[in-house]
Structures are given as structure tokens and as C-alpha cells.
Amino acid sequence: MVSFNNIIGHEEIIRHLKNAMTTGKVSHSYIFTGRPGSGKKLLATTYAMTLQCEAGGTEPCQKCDSCKKALGKNHPDIIMVNHEKPGTISIDEIRDQLIHDVAIKPYCSPHKIYIVPDAEMMTVQAQNALLKTIEEPPEYAVIMLLTSNADALLPTIQSRCVRLDLKVVDDNLVKKYLMERLHVPDYQAEIDASFAQGSIGKAQEAATSEEFGKMTENALRILKYVSTMQTYELTDVIRELSDEKQHIGDYLDIFQFWFRDVLMFKATREIDNLVFKQEINYIKEQASQRSYENLEKILEALEKAKVRLRANVNFELALELLFLTIRER
Known part of the structure; x- marks a missing residue:
């Protein structure tokens, strides 16, 4: 109505x-x-x-x-x-x-x-x-x-x-809207609301798009195992992301939420404010393995990658540099 x-x-x-x-x-x-x-x-x-x-x-x-x-x-x-x-x-x-x-x-x-x-x-x-x-x-x-x-x-x-x-809408309002009106499960609404960054339209799109669900799944698979991947596996990941060039901004956003979660958990030991609560075991593990300095470096590298890709720098090179930073301990 x-x-x-x-x-x-x-x-x-x-x-x-x-x-x-x-x-x-x-x-x-x-x-x-x-x-x-x-x-x-x-x-x-x-x-x-x-x-x-x-x-x-x-x-x-x-x-x-x-x-x-x-x-x-x-x-x-x-x-x-x-x-x-x-x-x-x-x-x-x-x-x-x-x-x-x-x-x-x-x-x-x-x-x-x-x-x-x-x-x-x-x-x-x-x-x-x-x-x-x-x-x-x-x-x-x-x-x-x-x-x-x-x-x-x-x-x-x-x-x-x-x-x-029009100002951005508060994440909690977006999450409530997704859960009450679109019947999106709690953990998924959390991810969609964070991803939408205050835009109801974007949240709705994420919640109802099969493609976004698959992309989140794929991004999480990469994030959970990136530290232990062999060089050839990493090359495969970069090739995979090259095939999805049009969604690279969304992938980088999801990577950012993940490493913010790791940093947040390392600092507070609290689960409530995490975007990826359901992945707490992996987040805990990465928080214990990484230093504050390393996590800050990764978040900076993600911002740099976004700038480089907007400036049309070689796609594979930009991602290689990003993953090198992510794999450092």
C-alpha cells in the first residue's frame, strides 16, 4: 500500500x-x-x-x-x-x-x-x-x-x-523492516542491513536477490580460508573474482565488514555488534591469530583497492596486492 x-x-x-x-x-x-x-x-x-x-x-x-x-x-x-x-x-x-x-x-x-x-x-x-x-x-x-x-x-x-x-536510515530500522515485512531471518537481515549502509532499496535488493546470497556465501568461503590458501588457490580466487568484476565493490564491502568484525571481537570480546555472528568460531580464530596493526593494515588495503579499481588500475594486480596484505600475519 x-x-x-x-x-x-x-x-x-x-x-x-x-x-x-x-x-x-x-x-x-x-x-x-x-x-x-x-x-x-x-x-x-x-x-x-x-x-x-x-x-x-x-x-x-x-x-x-x-x-x-x-x-x-x-x-x-x-x-x-x-x-x-x-x-x-x-x-x-x-x-x-x-x-x-x-x-x-x-x-x-x-x-x-x-x-x-x-x-x-x-x-x-x-x-x-x-x-x-x-x-x-x-x-x-x-x-x-x-x-x-x-x-x-x-x-x-x-x-x-x-x-x-534524504539521510541514511539507521541499520536497526532497516533490519527490523527486513525481518517484519520481508520475513528475512535475523542473521541474514543483519548482513543485508550492514551491506545496504542505510539504503532501504539496497537492503531490499540484497534480501530478495539469490545472486547476493550466493555472493555472500562465496565471499565468506574466501575469507575463512584465505590465510591458509596455497598460491595456486589464491590465483583461482582472483580469476573467479575477475569473472564477477561488476560485483567487486560488493565483495570488497563484505570483506570490510568481516575484518571489522574480527577487529571488534579482538577489542571487546563481544558478539552482539558483529555482522557475521553466525561465523563466530572463524572470527574468534582470526582475532587470536592477527594483531591490531595487521587488521588496521587490511582495512586500509581494502580502501586502497577500492580507490585503485575506481581509477581503472589493472584488476588482477589490485587484487593481488590486497590478498598479499590479507595473508600477512
Whole structure:
């Protein structure tokens, strides 16, 4: 059910939007900014549905004609701006779907609402063309720009929009959501929530993706036995990871959580705050074998590997250097 009550976190933003509806101070243009998977689209579509709802409250009623159309994604006055080319939104796409269209009055609603996902992909020409509409919008227009990089928008656009920054959601809230709504087992929810780093979308994806489960399993197999692997086995691991290049960032995140767990257990002897609680025997063993200095070095090496891979350094070489550090005692 689409409702503000079902959105996890973002209480301040929800309060702001509800207040705007209650006081009749709905802005003509908004920027929703936050990391991928942080819930920008969900907030924007819920707000759009509520603004158009015939009941006129601060939650969509779900029953009126307008809500039914919004739920069916065929509301004529809620327009999702899309783009054909990956990575760019052209001036023609903004003109056709928004600038020319906004001149036509709403068909059946108080507002005409435009949602622009990935707004940072608009070309400078597209942004400049949109600027005039944002400066002099028709009374009924509401434009919502969704972005994971607000700085890519022109300062002139930024200064004319109400900016709503989505903060990361607390890990415990994410974990609770996964366990209660998606019935994910406790230990798996712990891993998914840590991996998501405050992004409900990413947590949901991890929890429901078979691929992520297999990847976690594979990463743990490597981590448990990396210290005792022969050189040829290590070469096989690097080759294996090369075949999964597109997921290497996720693998490195999982490696990081593991070594943080080892460090945390070494320092506190407590199990409660560990991500990989169910692997406590292996964590205990590695904590007794490794020094604090060695663990700090490994965590630094993981950060370095991420930087190197982003800079397109030779993939195999970056991983070889990382595993050399991990194998040192």
C-alpha cells in the first residue's frame, strides 16, 4: 500500500511535505536528493498521489478514482519523465515531456505533477530550458527532480527549488523492516542491513536477490580460508573474482565488514555488534591469530583497492596486492 506510514525513516521530510499540504504551501519545484536506493522515488510518488487524492488529506485514501489511477501508474496528471539514452536526458526529452506539456491544464486534478528521476543526467541545455518553467510555472504545476548528485544541477535551478536531503536510515530500522515485512531471518537481515549502509532499496535488493546470497556465501568461503590458501588457490580466487568484476565493490564491502568484525571481537570480546555472528568460531580464530596493526593494515588495503579499481588500475594486480596484505600475519 502506498502511504507515508509505510515509508521507513525520513520523518523530517514527511513532516515537511504533510505540513505543505495542510497549510496549502506546496512548492512548484522540489529536489529530492539522496544515495541510490534511499527512497527518493517512493517519497515523490507518495507525495504526488496524496496531492491528487480526492479526499484532500495528508495520506492517499487509496479508494478514489485518482488514487486508483496513480496505483495503476496511468494517472494523466502524474507524469514520469523518462529518457532513452543511458546516462543522459536530452533537451528534446525535457521539452516534449515537460516544457510543452505543462502548458496544457490538468485533465482531472488540482495539480499537474512531473517527476524527473536521475535529474543529474539532464544536459546543461536541458537544465537551462527547464529553468524558465521553474522560474515561471503555471499555478497548477509541481516539478520534482530526483537525484543522487544535487551538485550536478545548475546553481540557478538549485536556488529555485525546495531541497529535501534524504539521510541514511539507521541499520536497526532497516533490519527490523527486513525481518517484519520481508520475513528475512535475523542473521541474514543483519548482513543485508550492514551491506545496504542505510539504503532501504539496497537492503531490499540484497534480501530478495539469490545472486547476493550466493555472493555472500562465496565471499565468506574466501575469507575463512584465505590465510591458509596455497598460491595456486589464491590465483583461482582472483580469476573467479575477475569473472564477477561488476560485483567487486560488493565483495570488497563484505570483506570490510568481516575484518571489522574480527577487529571488534579482538577489542571487546563481544558478539552482539558483529555482522557475521553466525561465523563466530572463524572470527574468534582470526582475532587470536592477527594483531591490531595487521587488521588496521587490511582495512586500509581494502580502501586502497577500492580507490585503485575506481581509477581503472589493472584488476588482477589490485587484487593481488590486497590478498598479499590479507595473508600477512
